[in-house]
Amino acid sequence: MKKGIFFVFASAFSMQIYAQRNDSINSKYTLMDEVIIEGVRKSKDAASELASKLPIKNLENPQVTASVSPQLIKNRNFFTQDQMLQNATGVAPSWAGISPYYSIRGFRTRSSFRNGVNGYAASDMDPVNIAQLEVIKGPSAVIFGGGGSTMITFGGLINRVTVKPQNAAFADISVLGGSYDLQRAAIDINRPLDKEGKVLARLTGAYTYKGSFQDQGFSKTFFLAPSISYKLSDDVTIQLDAEILNKTATNNPLYQVTLGAAESADELNLDYYRSFNDNSVTMNNKAVNIYGKIIYRLSENWKSETNLVLVNNKTPGDYIRLRLDDNSQNVTRRVYRMYPENITSRQVQQDFVGNFKIGSLKNRMIAGVEYYHYLYGIASKSMNFAKVSAVAADPQNAYFNNEYITEQLALKPYGENYKAIQDHYSLYVSDVLNPLKNLSVMLSARINCINNKGTEDLLTETTSGDYSQTAISPKLGISYQIIAERIALFANYMNGFQAQAPQSVNGQMTNFQPVYGNQWESGVKVSLKKNLLDAVFSYYNIDVTNVVRQNPNDTASYLQDGEQRSKGFEADLESSPMSGLFLHAGFAYNDSMLIVSDALTQGLRPVDSGPKLSGIWYVNYTPQSKALNSFSLGVGGSHYGKDLIINNTNGSFYTNAYTLINSVISFEKIGYVFSLSANNLLNERYWYGGRGMITPGTLRQVVLSLKLKL
Numbered sequence: 001m002k003k004g005i006f007f008v009f010a011s012a013f014s015m016q017i018y019a020q021r022n023d024s025i026n027s028k029y030t031l032m033d034e035v036i037i038e039g040v041r042k043s044k045d046a047a048s049e050l051a052s053k054l055p056i057k058n059l060e061n062p063q064v065t066a067s068v069s070p071q072l073i074k075n076r077n078f079f080t081q082d083q084m085l086q087n088a089t090g091v092a093p094s095w096a097g098i099s100p101y102y103s104i105r106g107f108r109t110r111s112s113f114r115n116g117v118n119g120y121a122a123s124d125m126d127p128v129n130i131a132q133l134e135v136i137k138g139p140s141a142v143i144f145g146g147g148g149s150t151m152i153t154f155g156g157l158i159n160r161v162t163v164k165p166q167n168a169a170f171a172d173i174s175v176l177g178g179s180y181d182l183q184r185a186a187i188d189i190n191r192p193l194d195k196e197g198k199v200l201a202r203l204t205g206a207y208t209y210k211g212s213f214q215d216q217g218f219s220k221t222f223f224l225a226p227s228i229s230y231k232l233s234d235d236v237t238i239q240l241d242a243e244i245l246n247k248t249a250t251n252n253p254l255y256q257v258t259l260g261a262a263e264s265a266d267e268l269n270l271d272y273y274r275s276f277n278d279n280s281v282t283m284n285n286k287a288v289n290i291y292g293k294i295i296y297r298l299s300e301n302w303k304s305e306t307n308l309v310l311v312n313n314k315t316p317g318d319y320i321r322l323r324l325d326d327n328s329q330n331v332t333r334r335v336y337r338m339y340p341e342n343i344t345s346r347q348v349q350q351d352f353v354g355n356f357k358i359g360s361l362k363n364r365m366i367a368g369v370e371y372y373h374y375l376y377g378i379a380s381k382s383m384n385f386a387k388v389s390a391v392a393a394d395p396q397n398a399y400f401n402n403e404y405i406t407e408q409l410a411l412k413p414y415g416e417n418y419k420a421i422q423d424h425y426s427l428y429v430s431d432v433l434n435p436l437k438n439l440s441v442m443l444s445a446r447i448n449c450i451n452n453k454g455t456e457d458l459l460t461e462t463t464s465g466d467y468s469q470t471a472i473s474p475k476l477g478i479s480y481q482i483i484a485e486r487i488a489l490f491a492n493y494m495n496g497f498q499a500q501a502p503q504s505v506n507g508q509m510t511n512f513q514p515v516y517g518n519q520w521e522s523g524v525k526v527s528l529k530k531n532l533l534d535a536v537f538s539y540y541n542i543d544v545t546n547v548v549r550q551n552p553n554d555t556a557s558y559l560q561d562g563e564q565r566s567k568g569f570e571a572d573l574e575s576s577p578m579s580g581l582f583l584h585a586g587f588a589y590n591d592s593m594l595i596v597s598d599a600l601t602q603g604l605r606p607v608d609s610g611p612k613l614s615g616i617w618y619v620n621y622t623p624q625s626k627a628l629n630s631f632s633l634g635v636g637g638s639h640y641g642k643d644l645i646i647n648n649t650n651g652s653f654y655t656n657a658y659t660l661i662n663s664v665i666s667f668e669k670i671g672y673v674f675s676l677s678a679n680n681l682l683n684e685r686y687w688y689g690g691r692g693m694i695t696p697g698t699l700r701q702v703v704l705s706l707k708l709k710l
Helices: 043-052 070-076 081-087 402-409
Strands: 026-028 036-040 065-068 091-093 102-104 107-109 111-114 130-137 156-162 170-178 182-192 199-211 218-231 236-249 283-297 302-325 330-358 361-384 416-436 439-457 462-464 467-483 487-498 503-505 508-510 515-527 534-551 554-575 581-596 613-621 631-640 643-648 651-655 658-669 672-679 687-690 693-696 701-709
Touching (some): 043 065, 043 156, 070 130, 070 613, 070 631, 081 130, 182 701, 643 687
Antiparallel strands (some): 170 182, 236 283, 330 361, 487 515, 503 508, 554 581, 581 613, 658 672, 672 701, 687 693
């Protein structure tokens, strides 16, 4: 790599999660073998290994994860990530722009990680290759870095765990259809390519078309995810994956709200079925992402793992924002045309992982180095189109289309045409020690050097905003099992960081230090026998410091003394109290406040922090009698409290609290699975949003699916 060879030595034992045909995660970990399919492991234990990149169980991990398990994914008949995340405690939907955002512990984030490495893309990938979804709570810079606000935030991150090739031949084909012209076909084909089973291949893919409950709106997606595993020897395994996405869609309605006639979304009285759009006005998301991994056993106690990631995304097309004007009586459509938006990244991550003893002291350690290169580029034009009534019929719909927009934008100059490049160089180490049999102590740290090469304006041929920053992040934790393998008390201190770009003051650039988020958390984890109860109860406090704000005494200058606090309580419970019955429930409370801010917002709850209260629940039952044991019935729901979209001393605007109920009934035999599900069963009208914008939620959708196991 430029600026010297960034050769990586890190200790990483990163467990590979294999999705079995029964959609459960089966494996037995040893340092000698990446995964041995031998017995059922708990989903929460798999989540803990992914969150720490170490072979530790849930009760040994002082960090909290919320897991959407393979069994939940299967039972709920999901086909989008946002549906899956309705089963993750403390996760609420946020801004619904080009790609969905979510709020976690008072901070907005996206689904940007894949198998523990940054796979940032302009759009959510299709979930056809997802084995499990992990929500890793709190600032997690030590293991996952701090690439930027869209990649990792102080509340937590979302990690996709993908399916891997198996040493068995099978093929699954599924088709489904539903309300709003939903059509979907998916495949999952696995084959060993040699007699010895050293070369394994798997191909998953899906085509999806869905319309909208509104007068206009659609999405058409093609996704393909090939994967191959090659065991060169007993000591060396190479894995190569790809994700190929081509998506054409209208964007979700995004109403930009202002303080005025209404205080809540329900008071706006907008036509719920009206989109203010045309199906010819679309955006195209294209992605070709490559993931490579080399696993090399160095000895009985050490292994090396090298991750190589290449991400390429292009997003040409039109993005529309709807501004509510004149006390929300009129709508101004603002169109952004991208020619296109480009996102590329390169990542090399080299880890060394050990499972060893020093005397009688047991250690599980990962030490690694990482290089991350990120480029963002965009060329775009934008303009406002004439106001139309928000409450009456829209005669302009007859000509508000792609052809008309193209004619108007041709008269406009480029509004922006630039590229920005950023490089990260990181060194990290994490060690879990066992000074006592039931006591686990985690000691971790990361140093991250950020080199931002600035923003190159291609219109003026100038570059500005270049800077370098160094961040140091510690991570400490302790877990004590008061009843071995059953009940553990835990506490952690975790840190995260975000690079802070310089600001121009009177033509002079002012540089800043990174913004830091520090979390203190404590709680209890429970794991009773025979899956009677798996539970996590935790209280957290996150303090964000070094926030840049305008100087109240001189609006032309800036201070870096802003503070924000987010604290709350979470409870997550799973139980299988009897054969065939599965119960899941979660509750989250978040209290966020801007401690030091500008005069308009100080002491108030920040926007984009999500609802104060949220909860989820799900019940699934499979009768045990011979006559009915092929049937399965599931009913679940999620509740989200009011969410502040605008909040300052001049007033506030919020989305109202809402509850969604979902249900599914399925019939499964050896060769097929037949399912009927209903999302938003009660046809609730609701609004959600962020970044000053709100979006109407999808009304009741009935989905019928058939999966063939060949």
